Amino acid sequence: MATAVRQSGLHKPPRQQGNYRFPPGLQRNLLWFALRKLRPANPILLFQDLADTYGDIAHYKLGHHHIVFLNHPEYIREVLVVQNDNFIKERTVQRTKMLLGEGMITSEGVAHRAQRLAAQPAFHRQRIAEYAGVMVEEAALIRDSWRAGEQRDIAADMMHLTLNVVARTLFATDLRQEVYELAAAINRIMGLYNFLIMLPAAEWLVHFRPPGLAAFVRARNRIDAVVYRMIDAHRKSGLDRGSLLDLMLAASPANDKASRQSLRDQVITIFLAGYETVANALSWTWYLLSQNPDCETNFHNEVDRVLGGRLPAFEGVSRLRYTENVMAESLRLYPPAWAMGRYARNDFALGDYFLPARTTVLISQFITHRDPRYFPDPLRFDPERFSAEAKAQRRKFTYFPFGAGVRQCIGESLAWMEGVLILSTLAQKWKLRLVPGHRVEAQPLITLRPKYGMRMQVEPR
Numbered sequence: 001m002a003t004a005v006r007q008s009g010l011h012k013p014p015r016q017q018g019n020y021r022f023p024p025g026l027q028r029n030l031l032w033f034a035l036r037k038l039r040p041a042n043p044i045l046l047f048q049d050l051a052d053t054y055g056d057i058a059h060y061k062l063g064h065h066h067i068v069f070l071n072h073p074e075y076i077r078e079v080l081v082v083q084n085d086n087f088i089k090e091r092t093v094q095r096t097k098m099l100l101g102e103g104m105i106t107s108e109g110v111a112h113r114a115q116r117l118a119a120q121p122a123f124h125r126q127r128i129a130e131y132a133g134v135m136v137e138e139a140a141l142i143r144d145s146w147r148a149g150e151q152r153d154i155a156a157d158m159m160h161l162t163l164n165v166v167a168r169t170l171f172a173t174d175l176r177q178e179v180y181e182l183a184a185a186i187n188r189i190m191g192l193y194n195f196l197i198m199l200p201a202a203e204w205l206v207h208f209r210p211p212g213l214a215a216f217v218r219a220r221n222r223i224d225a226v227v228y229r230m231i232d233a234h235r236k237s238g239l240d241r242g243s244l245l246d247l248m249l250a251a252s253p254a255n256d257k258a259s260r261q262s263l264r265d266q267v268i269t270i271f272l273a274g275y276e277t278v279a280n281a282l283s284w285t286w287y288l289l290s291q292n293p294d295c296e297t298n299f300h301n302e303v304d305r306v307l308g309g310r311l312p313a314f315e316g317v318s319r320l321r322y323t324e325n326v327m328a329e330s331l332r333l334y335p336p337a338w339a340m341g342r343y344a345r346n347d348f349a350l351g352d353y354f355l356p357a358r359t360t361v362l363i364s365q366f367i368t369h370r371d372p373r374y375f376p377d378p379l380r381f382d383p384e385r386f387s388a389e390a391k392a393q394r395r396k397f398t399y400f401p402f403g404a405g406v407r408q409c410i411g412e413s414l415a416w417m418e419g420v421l422i423l424s425t426l427a428q429k430w431k432l433r434l435v436p437g438h439r440v441e442a443q444p445l446i447t448l449r450p451k452y453g454m455r456m457q458v459e460p461r
Protein backbone atom coordinates (compact mmCIF):
# COMPACT_ATOMS: atom_id res chain seq x y z
CA MET A 1 0.00 0.00 0.00
CA ALA A 2 2.68 2.43 -1.01
CA THR A 3 1.59 6.01 -1.31
CA ALA A 4 3.45 8.61 -3.31
CA VAL A 5 2.72 12.08 -2.01
CA ARG A 6 3.06 15.13 -4.22
CA GLN A 7 5.52 17.56 -2.69
CA SER A 8 4.20 21.04 -2.08
CA GLY A 9 3.26 23.32 0.78
CA LEU A 10 -0.34 22.07 0.67
CA HIS A 11 0.49 18.51 1.60
CA LYS A 12 1.84 16.87 4.68
CA PRO A 13 3.63 13.50 4.88
CA PRO A 14 2.75 10.79 7.46
CA ARG A 15 3.01 12.36 10.88
CA GLN A 16 3.55 11.16 14.45
CA GLN A 17 1.65 13.10 17.10
CA GLY A 18 1.70 11.66 20.61
CA ASN A 19 0.65 8.03 20.37
CA TYR A 20 -0.95 8.61 17.02
CA ARG A 21 0.48 8.20 13.58
CA PHE A 22 -1.53 10.02 10.91
CA PRO A 23 -1.53 9.20 7.20
CA PRO A 24 -0.32 11.80 4.69
CA GLY A 25 -2.85 14.42 3.76
CA LEU A 26 -3.84 18.03 3.51
CA GLN A 27 -1.59 20.38 5.39
CA ARG A 28 -4.33 22.85 6.17
CA ASN A 29 -7.72 22.44 7.66
CA LEU A 30 -10.40 21.71 5.08
CA LEU A 31 -12.21 24.84 6.19
CA TRP A 32 -9.23 26.79 4.87
CA PHE A 33 -9.72 25.23 1.44
CA ALA A 34 -13.45 25.77 1.60
CA LEU A 35 -13.00 29.44 2.48
CA ARG A 36 -10.42 29.91 -0.26
CA LYS A 37 -12.81 28.16 -2.64
CA LEU A 38 -9.95 25.98 -3.77
CA ARG A 39 -12.14 22.90 -3.40
CA PRO A 40 -15.43 22.93 -5.20
CA ALA A 41 -18.52 21.95 -3.23
CA ASN A 42 -18.59 18.60 -5.03
CA PRO A 43 -17.18 16.05 -2.55
CA ILE A 44 -16.41 13.58 -5.35
CA LEU A 45 -13.83 16.02 -6.72
CA LEU A 46 -12.28 16.33 -3.28
CA PHE A 47 -12.18 12.53 -2.87
CA GLN A 48 -10.71 12.07 -6.36
CA ASP A 49 -8.05 14.61 -5.59
CA LEU A 50 -7.21 12.87 -2.30
CA ALA A 51 -6.98 9.49 -4.06
CA ASP A 52 -4.86 10.88 -6.92
CA THR A 53 -2.51 12.66 -4.53
CA TYR A 54 -2.22 10.27 -1.60
CA GLY A 55 -3.34 6.91 -3.01
CA ASP A 56 -4.67 4.47 -0.44
CA ILE A 57 -5.33 6.63 2.59
CA ALA A 58 -5.46 10.36 3.20
CA HIS A 59 -5.95 12.44 6.29
CA TYR A 60 -7.43 15.88 6.73
CA LYS A 61 -9.17 17.90 9.37
CA LEU A 62 -12.42 19.76 9.43
CA GLY A 63 -12.22 22.08 12.41
CA HIS A 64 -10.87 19.87 15.21
CA HIS A 65 -12.26 16.77 13.64
CA HIS A 66 -9.99 14.11 12.10
CA ILE A 67 -11.12 12.54 8.84
CA VAL A 68 -9.46 9.76 6.86
CA PHE A 69 -10.43 8.87 3.33
CA LEU A 70 -9.75 5.25 2.32
CA ASN A 71 -9.15 3.90 -1.15
CA HIS A 72 -7.66 0.45 -0.64
CA PRO A 73 -9.52 -2.89 -0.34
CA GLU A 74 -7.58 -3.95 2.75
CA TYR A 75 -8.38 -0.76 4.64
CA ILE A 76 -12.00 -0.94 3.51
CA ARG A 77 -12.29 -4.53 4.73
CA GLU A 78 -10.72 -3.58 8.07
CA VAL A 79 -13.32 -0.89 8.72
CA LEU A 80 -16.46 -2.55 7.35
CA VAL A 81 -15.76 -6.10 8.48
CA VAL A 82 -12.74 -6.84 10.70
CA GLN A 83 -13.00 -3.88 13.09
CA ASN A 84 -16.66 -3.24 12.45
CA ASP A 85 -17.45 -3.28 16.20
CA ASN A 86 -15.38 -0.14 16.61
CA PHE A 87 -17.34 1.84 14.04
CA ILE A 88 -20.78 3.35 14.08
CA LYS A 89 -22.65 5.35 11.48
CA GLU A 90 -23.74 8.03 13.88
CA ARG A 91 -22.56 11.53 13.03
CA THR A 92 -21.80 10.56 9.45
CA VAL A 93 -25.55 10.13 8.92
CA GLN A 94 -26.63 12.89 11.29
CA ARG A 95 -28.07 15.09 8.58
CA THR A 96 -29.88 12.20 6.93
CA LYS A 97 -31.70 11.71 10.22
CA MET A 98 -33.57 14.95 9.59
CA LEU A 99 -35.46 13.01 6.94
CA LEU A 100 -35.09 9.36 7.90
CA GLY A 101 -35.29 9.57 11.70
CA GLU A 102 -34.23 6.35 13.43
CA GLY A 103 -34.78 3.73 10.72
CA MET A 104 -32.58 0.80 9.77
CA ILE A 105 -30.02 2.93 7.93
CA THR A 106 -29.40 5.36 10.76
CA SER A 107 -29.99 3.29 13.92
CA GLU A 108 -27.27 1.55 15.91
CA GLY A 109 -26.71 -1.42 18.21
CA VAL A 110 -29.72 -3.15 19.74
CA ALA A 111 -32.26 -0.93 17.93
CA HIS A 112 -30.63 -1.66 14.59
CA ARG A 113 -30.46 -5.41 15.20
CA ALA A 114 -34.12 -5.51 16.22
CA GLN A 115 -35.23 -3.59 13.12
CA ARG A 116 -33.12 -5.71 10.80
CA LEU A 117 -34.36 -8.94 12.35
CA ALA A 118 -38.00 -7.85 12.14
CA ALA A 119 -37.66 -6.89 8.47
CA GLN A 120 -35.59 -9.89 7.36
CA PRO A 121 -38.47 -12.23 6.37
CA ALA A 122 -39.64 -9.70 3.77
CA PHE A 123 -36.28 -10.08 2.00
CA HIS A 124 -36.06 -13.87 1.97
CA ARG A 125 -35.52 -15.44 -1.42
CA GLN A 126 -38.97 -16.95 -1.49
CA ARG A 127 -40.65 -13.62 -0.72
CA ILE A 128 -38.54 -11.84 -3.30
CA ALA A 129 -39.65 -14.37 -5.92
CA GLU A 130 -43.24 -13.36 -5.16
CA TYR A 131 -42.41 -9.71 -5.87
CA ALA A 132 -41.24 -10.48 -9.43
CA GLY A 133 -44.77 -10.50 -10.87
CA VAL A 134 -45.53 -7.00 -9.54
CA MET A 135 -42.23 -5.64 -10.86
CA VAL A 136 -42.91 -6.94 -14.35
CA GLU A 137 -46.54 -5.77 -14.24
CA GLU A 138 -45.47 -2.23 -13.32
CA ALA A 139 -42.69 -2.23 -15.92
CA ALA A 140 -45.10 -3.45 -18.61
CA LEU A 141 -47.58 -0.69 -17.71
CA ILE A 142 -44.99 2.02 -18.27
CA ARG A 143 -43.63 0.24 -21.35
CA ASP A 144 -47.04 0.23 -22.96
CA SER A 145 -47.74 3.86 -22.07
CA TRP A 146 -44.70 5.18 -23.97
CA ARG A 147 -45.13 6.41 -27.55
CA ALA A 148 -42.57 6.15 -30.35
CA GLY A 149 -40.60 9.34 -30.86
CA GLU A 150 -41.58 11.05 -27.62
CA GLN A 151 -38.97 12.65 -25.39
CA ARG A 152 -39.20 11.86 -21.70
CA ASP A 153 -37.31 12.44 -18.49
CA ILE A 154 -36.36 8.82 -17.96
CA ALA A 155 -35.02 9.61 -14.47
CA ALA A 156 -38.52 10.73 -13.40
CA ASP A 157 -40.11 7.69 -15.07
CA MET A 158 -37.76 5.33 -13.24
CA MET A 159 -38.51 7.07 -9.93
CA HIS A 160 -42.28 6.67 -10.37
CA LEU A 161 -41.89 3.08 -11.50
CA THR A 162 -39.70 1.99 -8.59
CA LEU A 163 -41.83 3.90 -6.07
CA ASN A 164 -44.89 1.97 -7.22
CA VAL A 165 -42.92 -1.28 -7.05
CA VAL A 166 -41.68 -0.73 -3.50
CA ALA A 167 -45.14 0.40 -2.34
CA ARG A 168 -46.89 -2.65 -3.80
CA THR A 169 -44.27 -5.29 -2.93
CA LEU A 170 -43.03 -4.30 0.52
CA PHE A 171 -45.96 -2.25 1.76
CA ALA A 172 -48.90 -3.91 0.00
CA THR A 173 -50.16 -0.45 -0.95
CA ASP A 174 -51.20 0.89 -4.32
CA LEU A 175 -50.04 4.49 -4.33
CA ARG A 176 -50.90 5.49 -7.93
CA GLN A 177 -51.55 9.27 -7.88
CA GLU A 178 -49.79 9.69 -4.52
CA VAL A 179 -46.59 8.53 -6.21
CA TYR A 180 -46.28 11.90 -7.93
CA GLU A 181 -46.79 13.77 -4.67
CA LEU A 182 -44.24 11.61 -2.90
CA ALA A 183 -41.64 11.82 -5.67
CA ALA A 184 -42.06 15.60 -5.91
CA ALA A 185 -41.59 16.05 -2.14
CA ILE A 186 -38.50 13.84 -2.13
CA ASN A 187 -37.09 15.73 -5.14
CA ARG A 188 -37.63 18.95 -3.25
CA ILE A 189 -35.64 17.62 -0.30
CA MET A 190 -32.85 16.34 -2.54
CA GLY A 191 -32.71 19.77 -4.16
CA LEU A 192 -32.18 21.30 -0.72
CA TYR A 193 -29.68 18.67 0.37
CA ASN A 194 -26.46 20.56 -0.43
CA PHE A 195 -27.82 23.56 1.40
CA LEU A 196 -28.78 21.41 4.40
CA ILE A 197 -25.39 19.77 4.79
CA MET A 198 -23.56 23.08 4.55
CA LEU A 199 -25.81 24.80 7.08
CA PRO A 200 -24.40 24.75 10.63
CA ALA A 201 -26.76 23.27 13.24
CA ALA A 202 -29.49 22.53 10.69
CA GLU A 203 -30.92 19.82 12.98
CA TRP A 204 -31.56 22.46 15.59
CA LEU A 205 -32.52 25.31 13.27
CA VAL A 206 -35.16 23.16 11.65
CA HIS A 207 -37.42 23.79 14.64
CA PHE A 208 -37.43 27.53 13.84
CA ARG A 209 -37.99 27.02 10.13
CA PRO A 210 -35.96 29.78 8.52
CA PRO A 211 -36.37 30.04 4.71
CA GLY A 212 -34.95 26.95 3.01
CA LEU A 213 -35.56 24.86 6.08
CA ALA A 214 -39.24 25.79 5.94
CA ALA A 215 -39.33 24.27 2.45
CA PHE A 216 -37.63 21.17 3.85
CA VAL A 217 -40.21 20.86 6.65
CA ARG A 218 -43.10 21.31 4.19
CA ALA A 219 -41.74 18.58 1.92
CA ARG A 220 -41.11 16.27 4.87
CA ASN A 221 -44.65 16.86 6.14
CA ARG A 222 -46.03 15.87 2.75
CA ILE A 223 -44.03 12.65 2.82
CA ASP A 224 -45.12 11.95 6.39
CA ALA A 225 -48.77 12.46 5.49
CA VAL A 226 -48.58 9.78 2.79
CA VAL A 227 -46.70 7.40 5.08
CA TYR A 228 -49.09 7.87 8.02
CA ARG A 229 -52.08 7.35 5.72
CA MET A 230 -50.54 4.07 4.63
CA ILE A 231 -49.83 2.94 8.19
CA ASP A 232 -53.30 3.88 9.42
CA ALA A 233 -55.03 2.17 6.51
CA HIS A 234 -53.13 -1.04 7.26
CA ARG A 235 -53.82 -0.91 10.96
CA LYS A 236 -57.50 -0.21 10.38
CA SER A 237 -57.95 -3.02 7.90
CA GLY A 238 -56.59 -5.50 10.47
CA LEU A 239 -55.50 -7.72 7.57
CA ASP A 240 -52.07 -9.32 7.65
CA ARG A 241 -50.91 -9.64 4.05
CA GLY A 242 -47.47 -10.79 5.18
CA SER A 243 -45.88 -7.61 3.80
CA LEU A 244 -42.95 -5.77 5.34
CA LEU A 245 -45.41 -3.23 6.71
CA ASP A 246 -47.33 -6.01 8.47
CA LEU A 247 -44.07 -7.27 9.97
CA MET A 248 -43.26 -3.77 11.16
CA LEU A 249 -46.74 -3.29 12.61
CA ALA A 250 -46.51 -6.62 14.43
CA ALA A 251 -43.16 -5.58 15.93
CA SER A 252 -44.63 -2.26 17.04
CA PRO A 253 -48.17 -2.94 18.31
CA ALA A 254 -48.59 0.25 20.37
CA ASN A 255 -50.23 3.24 18.68
CA ASP A 256 -48.89 6.06 20.86
CA LYS A 257 -46.99 9.03 19.45
CA ALA A 258 -43.51 7.55 19.94
CA SER A 259 -44.43 4.21 18.38
CA ARG A 260 -46.06 5.94 15.42
CA GLN A 261 -42.99 8.08 14.94
CA SER A 262 -40.73 5.04 15.10
CA LEU A 263 -42.88 3.20 12.58
CA ARG A 264 -42.84 6.22 10.31
CA ASP A 265 -39.02 6.30 10.49
CA GLN A 266 -38.75 2.63 9.58
CA VAL A 267 -41.19 2.90 6.69
CA ILE A 268 -39.67 6.04 5.21
CA THR A 269 -36.19 4.51 5.42
CA ILE A 270 -37.11 1.44 3.40
CA PHE A 271 -39.12 3.54 0.98
CA LEU A 272 -36.25 5.86 0.24
CA ALA A 273 -33.54 3.20 0.28
CA GLY A 274 -35.65 0.89 -1.83
CA TYR A 275 -36.69 3.15 -4.68
CA GLU A 276 -34.21 6.02 -5.09
CA THR A 277 -31.21 3.74 -5.43
CA VAL A 278 -32.82 1.40 -7.95
CA ALA A 279 -34.28 4.28 -9.97
CA ASN A 280 -30.89 5.95 -10.22
CA ALA A 281 -29.21 2.68 -11.15
CA LEU A 282 -31.74 2.23 -13.97
CA SER A 283 -31.41 5.80 -15.26
CA TRP A 284 -27.64 5.51 -15.43
CA THR A 285 -27.95 2.12 -17.12
CA TRP A 286 -30.22 3.49 -19.89
CA TYR A 287 -27.76 6.31 -20.40
CA LEU A 288 -24.73 4.00 -20.56
CA LEU A 289 -26.50 1.64 -22.97
CA SER A 290 -27.35 4.56 -25.26
CA GLN A 291 -23.66 5.51 -25.35
CA ASN A 292 -22.40 1.98 -25.98
CA PRO A 293 -24.31 0.53 -28.94
CA ASP A 294 -22.32 -2.74 -29.12
CA CYS A 295 -23.18 -3.58 -25.53
CA GLU A 296 -26.74 -2.51 -26.19
CA THR A 297 -26.95 -4.95 -29.11
CA ASN A 298 -25.63 -7.80 -26.94
CA PHE A 299 -28.21 -6.89 -24.32
CA HIS A 300 -31.06 -6.84 -26.86
CA ASN A 301 -29.92 -10.16 -28.31
CA GLU A 302 -30.01 -11.78 -24.89
CA VAL A 303 -33.44 -10.34 -24.06
CA ASP A 304 -34.86 -11.63 -27.36
CA ARG A 305 -33.18 -15.03 -27.08
CA VAL A 306 -34.13 -15.72 -23.45
CA LEU A 307 -37.62 -14.22 -23.42
CA GLY A 308 -38.71 -14.94 -26.99
CA GLY A 309 -41.32 -12.18 -26.78
CA ARG A 310 -42.78 -13.30 -23.43
CA LEU A 311 -42.67 -11.13 -20.35
CA PRO A 312 -39.82 -12.05 -17.99
CA ALA A 313 -40.50 -13.95 -14.77
CA PHE A 314 -38.56 -14.86 -11.66
CA GLU A 315 -37.46 -18.24 -13.08
CA GLY A 316 -35.85 -16.58 -16.12
CA VAL A 317 -33.78 -14.01 -14.23
CA SER A 318 -30.74 -16.27 -13.85
CA ARG A 319 -30.64 -16.72 -17.64
CA LEU A 320 -30.48 -12.98 -18.25
CA ARG A 321 -26.80 -13.04 -17.33
CA TYR A 322 -25.60 -10.31 -19.68
CA THR A 323 -28.40 -8.01 -18.52
CA GLU A 324 -27.23 -8.50 -14.95
CA ASN A 325 -23.65 -7.74 -16.03
CA VAL A 326 -24.86 -4.53 -17.70
CA MET A 327 -26.44 -3.49 -14.42
CA ALA A 328 -23.31 -4.48 -12.49
CA GLU A 329 -21.11 -2.38 -14.75
CA SER A 330 -23.51 0.53 -14.42
CA LEU A 331 -23.35 0.21 -10.60
CA ARG A 332 -19.57 0.30 -10.92
CA LEU A 333 -19.45 3.55 -12.89
CA TYR A 334 -22.42 5.27 -11.27
CA PRO A 335 -22.94 3.67 -7.85
CA PRO A 336 -26.18 5.15 -6.44
CA ALA A 337 -24.69 4.82 -2.94
CA TRP A 338 -21.55 6.68 -3.89
CA ALA A 339 -19.93 7.01 -0.43
CA MET A 340 -20.21 5.66 3.11
CA GLY A 341 -19.07 7.06 6.42
CA ARG A 342 -18.17 5.57 9.77
CA TYR A 343 -17.24 7.10 13.10
CA ALA A 344 -14.61 5.48 15.35
CA ARG A 345 -15.63 4.80 18.95
CA ASN A 346 -12.09 4.04 20.13
CA ASP A 347 -8.52 4.54 18.95
CA PHE A 348 -7.73 2.19 16.08
CA ALA A 349 -4.91 0.97 13.86
CA LEU A 350 -5.08 0.86 10.06
CA GLY A 351 -1.97 -0.55 8.38
CA ASP A 352 0.97 1.52 9.63
CA TYR A 353 -1.25 4.19 11.09
CA PHE A 354 -2.80 4.66 14.51
CA LEU A 355 -5.77 6.98 14.72
CA PRO A 356 -7.77 8.52 17.55
CA ALA A 357 -11.31 7.78 18.69
CA ARG A 358 -13.91 10.05 17.04
CA THR A 359 -12.12 9.97 13.68
CA THR A 360 -14.52 9.89 10.74
CA VAL A 361 -13.70 7.33 8.09
CA LEU A 362 -14.93 7.93 4.56
CA ILE A 363 -15.07 5.38 1.78
CA SER A 364 -16.32 6.07 -1.74
CA GLN A 365 -17.62 3.45 -4.13
CA PHE A 366 -17.43 6.05 -6.89
CA ILE A 367 -13.67 6.48 -6.42
CA THR A 368 -12.63 2.87 -5.72
CA HIS A 369 -14.78 1.51 -8.58
CA ARG A 370 -12.89 3.80 -10.96
CA ASP A 371 -9.40 2.98 -9.72
CA PRO A 372 -7.33 1.73 -12.69
CA ARG A 373 -5.46 -0.68 -10.38
CA TYR A 374 -8.63 -2.74 -10.04
CA PHE A 375 -10.52 -1.78 -13.19
CA PRO A 376 -8.12 -1.12 -16.08
CA ASP A 377 -9.29 1.59 -18.47
CA PRO A 378 -11.84 2.45 -15.78
CA LEU A 379 -14.06 4.83 -17.72
CA ARG A 380 -14.81 2.24 -20.44
CA PHE A 381 -18.23 0.63 -20.08
CA ASP A 382 -17.64 -3.10 -20.33
CA PRO A 383 -20.17 -5.57 -18.87
CA GLU A 384 -17.65 -8.38 -19.49
CA ARG A 385 -15.84 -7.20 -16.38
CA PHE A 386 -18.57 -9.11 -14.57
CA SER A 387 -18.25 -12.43 -16.36
CA ALA A 388 -17.84 -15.30 -13.88
CA GLU A 389 -14.11 -15.62 -14.75
CA ALA A 390 -13.38 -11.90 -14.38
CA LYS A 391 -15.25 -11.77 -11.08
CA ALA A 392 -13.34 -14.76 -9.70
CA GLN A 393 -10.05 -13.00 -10.38
CA ARG A 394 -11.00 -9.65 -8.91
CA ARG A 395 -9.78 -8.65 -5.50
CA LYS A 396 -12.53 -8.46 -2.88
CA PHE A 397 -13.58 -5.04 -1.56
CA THR A 398 -12.75 -3.30 -4.82
CA TYR A 399 -16.41 -3.48 -5.91
CA PHE A 400 -19.05 -2.89 -3.23
CA PRO A 401 -22.09 -1.04 -4.56
CA PHE A 402 -24.17 -2.58 -1.75
CA GLY A 403 -21.63 -2.02 1.03
CA ALA A 404 -20.21 -4.87 3.10
CA GLY A 405 -20.24 -6.41 6.56
CA VAL A 406 -23.12 -6.31 9.02
CA ARG A 407 -24.58 -3.14 7.53
CA GLN A 408 -24.58 -4.51 3.99
CA CYS A 409 -27.71 -3.63 2.02
CA ILE A 410 -30.67 -5.77 3.08
CA GLY A 411 -32.31 -5.17 -0.31
CA GLU A 412 -29.44 -6.33 -2.52
CA SER A 413 -31.08 -9.47 -3.98
CA LEU A 414 -34.31 -7.60 -4.47
CA ALA A 415 -32.47 -4.80 -6.29
CA TRP A 416 -30.67 -7.15 -8.70
CA MET A 417 -33.89 -8.90 -9.56
CA GLU A 418 -35.85 -5.68 -9.96
CA GLY A 419 -33.17 -4.14 -12.16
CA VAL A 420 -32.94 -7.14 -14.48
CA LEU A 421 -36.73 -7.52 -14.75
CA ILE A 422 -37.34 -3.85 -15.49
CA LEU A 423 -34.49 -3.51 -17.99
CA SER A 424 -35.53 -6.61 -19.91
CA THR A 425 -39.25 -5.74 -19.91
CA LEU A 426 -38.71 -2.24 -21.29
CA ALA A 427 -36.05 -3.32 -23.80
CA GLN A 428 -38.43 -5.78 -25.42
CA LYS A 429 -40.11 -2.84 -27.07
CA TRP A 430 -37.90 0.24 -26.81
CA LYS A 431 -34.43 1.62 -27.03
CA LEU A 432 -33.64 5.00 -25.51
CA ARG A 433 -31.52 7.74 -27.03
CA LEU A 434 -30.15 10.76 -25.19
CA VAL A 435 -31.79 13.95 -26.48
CA PRO A 436 -29.01 15.88 -28.29
CA GLY A 437 -27.63 18.68 -26.15
CA HIS A 438 -29.00 17.26 -22.90
CA ARG A 439 -26.41 17.73 -20.17
CA VAL A 440 -25.52 14.65 -18.15
CA GLU A 441 -23.80 15.24 -14.84
CA ALA A 442 -23.63 13.08 -11.73
CA GLN A 443 -24.75 14.92 -8.61
CA PRO A 444 -23.67 13.33 -5.34
CA LEU A 445 -26.57 13.93 -2.96
CA ILE A 446 -27.83 11.22 -0.58
CA THR A 447 -27.68 9.12 -3.75
CA LEU A 448 -25.90 9.75 -7.02
CA ARG A 449 -28.49 11.41 -9.23
CA PRO A 450 -28.34 12.73 -12.79
CA LYS A 451 -28.31 16.44 -11.99
CA TYR A 452 -30.43 17.56 -14.93
CA GLY A 453 -32.59 14.44 -15.14
CA MET A 454 -32.16 12.13 -18.12
CA ARG A 455 -34.01 13.38 -21.20
CA MET A 456 -34.22 10.57 -23.68
CA GLN A 457 -36.09 9.86 -26.88
CA VAL A 458 -38.13 6.67 -27.00
CA GLU A 459 -37.46 4.69 -30.17
CA PRO A 460 -39.01 1.40 -31.22
CA ARG A 461 -36.49 -1.41 -31.50
Ligand code: HEM
Binds near residue numbers: 278337401402414
Ligand atom coordinates in the same frame (compact mmCIF):
# COMPACT_ATOMS: atom_id res chain seq x y z
C1 HEM B 1 -29.21 -0.52 -6.67
C2 HEM B 1 -29.85 -0.47 -5.54
C3 HEM B 1 -29.25 -0.30 -4.19
C4 HEM B 1 -28.01 0.12 -3.81
C5 HEM B 1 -26.87 0.56 -4.71
C6 HEM B 1 -27.96 0.08 -2.37
C7 HEM B 1 -26.83 0.39 -1.62
C8 HEM B 1 -26.75 0.25 -0.25
C9 HEM B 1 -25.55 0.42 0.52
C10 HEM B 1 -24.18 0.78 -0.01
C11 HEM B 1 -25.86 0.21 1.82
C12 HEM B 1 -24.90 0.24 3.02
C13 HEM B 1 -24.70 1.62 3.56
C14 HEM B 1 -23.65 1.66 4.66
O1 HEM B 1 -23.13 0.61 5.08
O2 HEM B 1 -23.33 2.76 5.12
C15 HEM B 1 -27.27 -0.06 1.88
C16 HEM B 1 -27.98 -0.30 3.04
C17 HEM B 1 -29.33 -0.48 3.07
N1 HEM B 1 -30.17 -0.66 1.98
FE1 HEM B 1 -29.65 -0.62 0.05
N2 HEM B 1 -29.15 -0.35 -1.89
C18 HEM B 1 -29.98 -0.60 -2.97
C19 HEM B 1 -31.27 -1.08 -2.92
C20 HEM B 1 -31.99 -1.26 -1.79
C21 HEM B 1 -33.34 -1.76 -1.73
C22 HEM B 1 -34.16 -2.19 -2.95
C23 HEM B 1 -33.72 -1.73 -0.43
C24 HEM B 1 -35.01 -2.11 0.22
C25 HEM B 1 -36.10 -2.35 -0.37
C26 HEM B 1 -32.59 -1.25 0.34
C27 HEM B 1 -32.58 -1.07 1.70
C28 HEM B 1 -31.44 -0.82 2.44
C29 HEM B 1 -31.43 -0.75 3.90
C30 HEM B 1 -32.65 -0.86 4.82
C31 HEM B 1 -30.11 -0.55 4.28
C32 HEM B 1 -29.57 -0.43 5.72
C33 HEM B 1 -29.12 -1.79 6.15
C34 HEM B 1 -28.50 -1.82 7.53
O3 HEM B 1 -27.87 -0.85 7.93
O4 HEM B 1 -28.65 -2.86 8.20
N3 HEM B 1 -31.56 -0.99 -0.52
N4 HEM B 1 -27.79 -0.05 0.60
